[in-house]
Amino acid sequence: MDALVEVAFGPDPGRWPLPAATTADELWLRAVAAGGQGRYASALSDLDRLARARPEPVLASHAFGTRASFERQLGRHEVARSWDGRAVAAAGQDVEAAADALIGLAADALGRGRFALSRQLLERAADLLGNASGRVAIRLSWVSAELAMxxxxxxxxxxYAEAAVRAAEGWPSARHAAKSQVVLAAALCGAGDLDAARRVAQQAWETTERLGLVPLSWALTCLLHDVGGSSLAAAQIAAARDAYAATVAHRGGDWSAR
Structure with a gap:
């Protein structure tokens, strides 16, 4: 399991092929790792195997939330909402799992333009987490930043984005650190600081490219293309953006909802 943890939540998120999974926990880790690389077909296959294994409720909650995140990344917020609802139900009294699922629901609400609901769900998640740190707290800062934008x-x-960056610095996941920089670049753009947004985005792009995090690389090239003024040629950025999108589609990501 240690090797899978290093890919899913550690320093080696781009490793491929992934180590084999023999337990339910390992199947979830493989799915998380593959999803971070944009390998949605592989990730969903492992989540299907995990569902057939009938995992204990907290792991089932995490698996439902992971499936929801894939749907959301591909633009299907209504479908994601149903999976996050199942994640909340499965979490039961587990505080971290329940907060994680509520954050997912908040992101779903945000994607559907239901901002007041998103805020309420984030407040509930924050109350559950208190002063806790780690993966779920980082996600809370991400979605809070997105709602504010x-x-x-x-x-x-x-x-909020800067809080996510600080929190990620104290956690071993290279993927979470990289996504925190993506959120920061978007927040700076939304705040009107385009020079800082370009600088953060270009640095983050170098990181996501090196780590093999294709969905995050795609998001960064979309941002850089939209804001313009980069030291990179617009045609180069557009070509990279389109190549990332094609890679995700080839790996099983259906972009039809976008």
Whole structure:
């Protein structure tokens, strides 16, 4: 399991092929790792195997939430909502799993333009987590930043994104650190600081490219293309963006909802 942890939540998120899974926990880790690389077909196959294994409720909650995150990444927020709802139900009294699932529901609500609901769900998750740190706390900062961006609170968005960056520095996941930089670049853009947004995005792109995190690389090239003014040629950025999208599609990511 240690090797899979290093890919899913450690320093080696781009490793491929992934180590084999022999337990339910390992199947979830493989799915998380493959999803981070944009290998959605592989990830969903492992989640299907995990479901057939009838995992204990907390692991089932994490698996439902992981499936929801894949749907959300591909633009299907309504489908994601149903999986996150199942994640909440399976979490029971486990505080971290319940908070994780509520954050997923908040992201789903945000994607459907239900900002007040998203805020309420984030507040519930924050109350559950308290001063806890780690993966779920980082996710809370991500979605809080995204909600702030969508509701015109640029400086607050930057604050949440910077909190995610700080939290990720104290956690071993290279993928979470990279995504925190992606969120920060987007928040800076939303706040009108385009120079800082470009600088953070270009640095983050170098990181995600090196780590093999194709979905995050795609998001960064979309941002850089939209803001313009990069030291890189616009045609180069557009070509990279389209290549990442094609790679995700080849690996089983259906972009039809976008």
């Amino acid at each position: 969508c509701t015109g609170r640029g400086s607050q968005a930057v604050g």
